Amino acid sequence: MNSAENFMQNKQLSKQAGNEPAQPQPLQQLLTRPDIWQLATQQRRPRTGITTGYRGLDALLASRGWPRGATSELLVDKAGIGEMSLLLPTLAELTQQGRMAVLVNPPHIPYAPALVQAGVQLEKLLIVHPRGQRDQLWTAEQSLQSGACGALISWQGKEIPADKDLRRLQLAAREGDSLHFHFRPSSSAATPSPAALRLHLQGDGEQLAVHLLKQLNGKSGQRIHLARRADLIRRDQPLH
Amino acid sequence: MLWLCIQFPKLPLEALTRARKQGEDSPQAVVESNLVVESNPTAEARNVTAGLSIATACAYCPALELLERDRERESQLLQQLAQWGYSFTPVVSPRSSTGSGKKTDRGESNPACLYLELSGSLKARGGLAALLHQLRKELHKMRIQHFMGIGHSPCAAHLLSQLPEHRQWLAETKTPPTPQQWRQWISFAPSKLLDCNNRAIAKLYASGIKRVSQLLAIPLSEVGNRFGRNFIDYLARLNGTRPDPVPSYEPPPEFHSELFFPSPLDNSEQLLFPAGRLVRELCRQLQRRQLYSQQLSWVLDYGSRGKQQVNVDVSRPLFDPQRLIALTKLQLERVELKEPVQALALHCQQLRPLESQSLREDFFDEGSKLHDSYQLIDKLKARLGHEALSGVTLKESYLPEQAWASADSLTLQSKSRSHQLHPVNAPRPSWLLPRPEKIQQRDHKLFYDGELQLLQGPERIDGYWWQHHRHARDYYIARGNQGSLYWVYQDLTSENWFLHGVYS
Structure with a gap:
């Protein structure tokens, strides 16, 4: 099945590549392509993204939120700096709308009380533990394509996924109109990636430092500091 | 009447050859105690009819395939x-x-x-x-x-x-x-x-x-x-002057059907055709009797070398044969045939009656979106296995590790109308470690990837003293070197420190 799909995809790509010089497409048609960025229309562009729940971050992003139907890469080295709390508002909103959220191979147990506190509907949360790289990619692709899945969060395992696979996930996310969040170590920042958005996350004191590495249709290179929840970093008089 | x-x-004859594709017309005959009982049209065209001895039949038609009744x-x-x-x-x-x-x-x-x-x-x-x-x-x-x-x-x-x-x-x-x-x-x-x-x-x-x-x-x-x-x-x-009673048939609430292959199949792709026939039979039965099945179990019969069972789980009432075949295909693709398959059987234990409740959900709730998610779950289950999928729910307990439970993804998707639980109103980490990890302790300082600094606490959780293992812990929120926030506790009985969660 996969090889057949792959074949079809390649065929389409080669057809596109072959057709373009032969019969020039009308300009309007070309401009509607999502991968062509027109600076002049930047101001008029509708806010198509799904809000992150952080105003400062929304303002930085070209679509005023997480890009729809695309992969967003989050480069994180250390757990616990608030990387999940960056996604929890979005997960809460999507699950309340009745769409599914899928976690593929989460590193630890997603703790139900914390998720409920954040507003996530637990009955819409699915945790999948596929074995091996192939099943993992298959799961991600199928879930993204299905259209039932509002957001899929995957963690890069030991093997580094090939560029081709990342591209396929990106296409699957577009097909199913779902958000794909991919956690990767920051060492992969140097390698190119087809993701629509790449953020580098780092802990900075008691704040989360976000560095925008790349975004489609928008500027990159900005940095922003997001504060963590006040009740977490409140300092009590230590007993010991 | x-x-x-x-x-x-x-x-x-049909009991033995029904599994074959139409159009295969090699001459065949069913024999019992040296006599031909039944023959197919190809054989009949060569004068092989019921009542002949095997020797005569073979003389009429040398290519005759003999099947034991x-x-x-x-x-x-x-x-x-x-x-x-x-x-x-x-x-x-x-x-x-x-x-x-x-x-x-x-x-x-x-x-x-x-x-x-x-x-x-x-x-x-x-x-x-x-x-x-x-x-x-x-x-x-x-x-x-x-x-x-x-x-x-x-x-x-x-x-x-x-x-x-x-x-x-x-x-x-x-x-x-x-x-x-x-x-x-x-x-x-x-x-x-x-x-x-x-x-x-x-x-x-x-x-x-x-x-x-x-x-x-x-x-x-x-x-x-x-x-x-x-x-x-x-x-x-x-x-008609006297009543004519006949024993009445009572159908069992289960489905069993088997196809027998006179020449064994050694390729799992070949199994798809007979599997499709069985699934269509099942669907017709289910639809008429208004039942549904949550599990199709396929039995691949290797003859004397044992059997292999392949289960396909279906999360919701499904009558569409194409979809059931697609799910079966996903499972059969994973199966490696150890030996040529001699018979393929489909069993459905426990057919359940359709409830109006489950249908209503489909009509008036989110409808197609819910349907899509069921389809996705079925698909994932068919390839990854039942145990790879799970959900989480809340549980009522003071102990942090017992305040959540892994849940079957099936029961999760249908809206629970039962009593809603509420979590504790205290900051809880989004990741919980499956097993608390011990933290190094030197000179009254804690070390886990660098020195830990306690920010908040203690939150004392003490309970289950009536059980053989008492849980008495003081929970703190601690900050690591690089800004990570951890949920750590000190066990009050052993005075050791453990890492239990990550505020991710």
Whole structure:
């Protein structure tokens, strides 16, 4: 099945590549392509993204939120700096709308009380533990394509996924109109990636430092500091 | 009463060769104790007919494929047919074939047949002609040869099904026959069609009784003197003067069907075709009886080398054969055949009745989106296995590791209308470690990837002292070197420090 799909995809790509010089497409048609960025229309562009729940971050992003139907890469080295709390508002909103959220191979147990506190509907949360790289990619692709899945969060395992696979996930996310969040170590920042958005996350004191590495249709290179929840970093008089 | 008798003359052959694709026409014959019992049309074209010895048959047709008769499979197939008939009328009675293998001295044996009482289902099915048409069409689809007869009692229907004139009338008729017509046919029937032993038929012919009408003209007491009480009884049932009870069939709430491959299959792709046939049979059954199945279990039979079971889970009522086949395909792709497969069986234990509740959810709730998610879950389950999918729920407990529970993804998707639990109103980490990790402790300082700094606490959780293992802990929120926030605790009994969660 996969090889057949792959074949079809390649065929389409080669057809596109072959057709373009032969019969020039009308300009309007070309401009509607999502991968062509027109600076002049930047101001008029509708806010198509799904809000992150952080105003400062929304303002930085070209679509005023997480890009729809695309992969967003989050480069994180250390757990616990608030990387999940960056996604929890979005997960809460999507699950309340009745769409599914899928976690593929989460590193630890997603703790139900914390998720409920954040507003996530637990009955819409699915945790999948596929074995091996192939099943993992298959799961991600199928879930993204299905259209039932509002957001899929995957963690890069030991093997580094090939560029081709990342591209396929990106296409699957577009097909199913779902958000794909991919956690990767920051060492992969140097390698190119087809993701629509790449953020580098780092802990900075008691704040989360976000560095925008790349975004489609928008500027990159900005940095922003997001504060963590006040009740977490409140300092009590230590007993010991 | 309107009884339909459907006779299956080729059942011994069909039980063995039904799994093959249509159009395979190598000559085949079923044999039992050295005699040919049944042969397919290709073999019949070469004069291989029932009653020949194997040697003669092989002389007529050297390429003949001989199959040993399997009575158990035959009766299984008849049970399946009875189940199929049950979907048309609640009064069904199967009758297995009579006569043993040594039937040449008894003449022809009776093939297996099925009695259906139709008077109650004519209206629902749009009249006799439409009902008969549907029966014929479905039997043809199942590739079962048959002929039918209609009568006022089971034995009359059985007799008339053997009468060619009656069969022809039945093929054209639109209305059920009148009692007069029955009597005419019965009296017109040759007496060799009577359902009695050969000796009695020989006696009838010897006394010049060639048609049933002649027999009926003789006073019953005279007939009784010559042919015995049982024969009189039979005549009375045939006439309709005495009731003709037949055992009624009661379908089990499960589905079993098996296809046998005379030449074993060694490729799992080849299994898809017979699997599709079984799934279609299942779907028809389920739809008619308004049941659904949550699990299809496929059994691959390797003959003497054991069996292998493959389960396909279905999360919600599903009647669409294409989708069930797609799920089955995902499972079969993963299966490596150890040996050539000799038979493929589909079992569904515990068919459940459709509940209006589950349907209502589909109509008025989110509808297609919910449907999509069920489909996705089924697909993932089919490839990754049941255990790879899970959900989480809340549980009522003071202990942090018991305040959540892993849940079946199936029950999760349907909206729970039960009591809603609320989590504790205190900051809880989004990741919980499956097992608390011990933290290094030196000079009253804690080290986990650098020095830990306690920010908040303690939150004392003490409980379960009545159990053998007391849990007394002081929880703190701690900050690591690089800004990570951790949930750590000190065990009050051992005074050791542990990492239990990550504020991610």
